[in-house]
Amino acid sequence: MSTTSLPVLTANDFASDQDVRWCPGCGDYSILAQMKKVLPSLGVPPEKMVFVSGIGCSSRFPYYMNTYGIHSIHGRAPAVATGLKASRPDLMVWVITGDGDGLSIGGNHLMHAIRRNLDINIVLFNNRIYGLTKGQYSPTSPLGKVTKSTPMGAIDNPLHPLSIAIGCEGTFIARSIDTNIKHLGAMLKRAAEHRGTSFIEVYQNCNVFNDGAFDYATDRETKADTTIELEHGKPLIFGKNRDKGIRLNGMNPEVVELGKGISEDDLLFHDEQAPEPSLAYLLSRMSYPEFPEPIGVFRAVNHPMYDDLLNAQVVEARKARGDGDLSKLFNSGETWTVA
Numbered sequence: 001m002s003t004t005s006l007p008v009l010t011a012n013d014f015a016s017d018q019d020v021r022w023c024p025g026c027g028d029y030s031i032l033a034q035m036k037k038v039l040p041s042l043g044v045p046p047e048k049m050v051f052v053s054g055i056g057c058s059s060r061f062p063y064y065m066n067t068y069g070i071h072s073i074h075g076r077a078p079a080v081a082t083g084l085k086a087s088r089p090d091l092m093v094w095v096i097t098g099d100g101d102g103l104s105i106g107g108n109h110l111m112h113a114i115r116r117n118l119d120i121n122i123v124l125f126n127n128r129i130y131g132l133t134k135g136q137y138s139p140t141s142p143l144g145k146v147t148k149s150t151p152m153g154a155i156d157n158p159l160h161p162l163s164i165a166i167g168c169e170g171t172f173i174a175r176s177i178d179t180n181i182k183h184l185g186a187m188l189k190r191a192a193e194h195r196g197t198s199f200i201e202v203y204q205n206c207n208v209f210n211d212g213a214f215d216y217a218t219d220r221e222t223k224a225d226t227t228i229e230l231e232h233g234k235p236l237i238f239g240k241n242r243d244k245g246i247r248l249n250g251m252n253p254e255v256v257e258l259g260k261g262i263s264e265d266d267l268l269f270h271d272e273q274a275p276e277p278s279l280a281y282l283l284s285r286m287s288y289p290e291f292p293e294p295i296g297v298f299r300a301v302n303h304p305m306y307d308d309l310l311n312a313q314v315v316e317a318r319k320a321r322g323d324g325d326l327s328k329l330f331n332s333g334e335t336w337t338v339a
């Protein structure tokens, strides 16, 4: 008996020969590097992977991967990925999108991809600006944000990507930060391993048109007090001295100081597997400066997958009615000739 061992892949096996054309210092580089680092550990060869994107700086991602890729049209990556995964369940499909691409023109498509629970992985690079079109405000830009298209300050309420994903009852929902590379790698790996749609928001610095949007969460001096790492089964504790926590006061989270009559047992314990998405939603509403912003897995639950259900129906239909005949179908029923 002969045994053949599979080649051990490295990050370089997933790198394409294309020059990377993002601005020097853009947060996209770090996301690309972590993706290439994580993929070899999944046991899926590059030829079985497809990266699908829409339009934007982040959407250039497929060019830089030595996998199959589709640079599709603005906001439509989830629709293209849905068709691909439904017809080729053997492929691992990633969707790369930006806050403008995914939440503005593509908001509707993103929503339906998440609620269907197809086995795809969506990574939303959130830089709270339109990068490619040179600095117009996006659906995640904060109120009052002065940009080229909002010279007197943005007056529409920003969207919270994770609140939307949780509202669609997504089965895997996480957040990470471009500069927190270990955490980002871990989140990408967990997303890839999740069966069903995974949705990760990555805080990404656009150092040309929105530099410093996440300084509060990345600055070495402040990040321990402005972010909180979610860990399944653990209490929500944060702060440089790990002396602060999140407690539920009725339906509202509040920041409390540990000691002074408050112990760890009084805090909210994170349950990423809670069947009800309500607590995950509350966490997604916590934002700076009132709260530390959660990073990590908000929700990871198992639900039936769209691709499995669809393909089971195809098998049933074939059993009952035999293989289809496209030409017969086109020429059946009422047909007419255009003169």
Ligand SMILES: Cc1ncc(C[n+]2csc(CCOP(=O)(O)OP(=O)(O)O)c2C)c(N)n1
Pocket (backbone or CB within 6 Å): 055, 056, 057, 058, 059, 074, 097, 098, 099, 100, 101, 102, 105, 125, 127, 129, 130, 131, 132, 133, 138, 206
């Ligand atoms: C149908 C259509 N409308 C508008 C545009 C212009 N456009 C290109 S990219 C973009 C937004 C990109 O922003 P985002 O998704 O946040 O990506 P980033 O460039 O910041 O990574 C827009 C509005 C377009 N290309 N096609």
Ligand code: SF4
Pocket (backbone or CB within 6 Å): 021, 022, 023, 025, 026, 027, 028, 057, 058, 127, 131, 132, 205, 206, 207, 208, 209
């Ligand atoms: S414009 Fe912003 S998001 Fe686009 S490549 Fe440059 S730094 Fe990155």
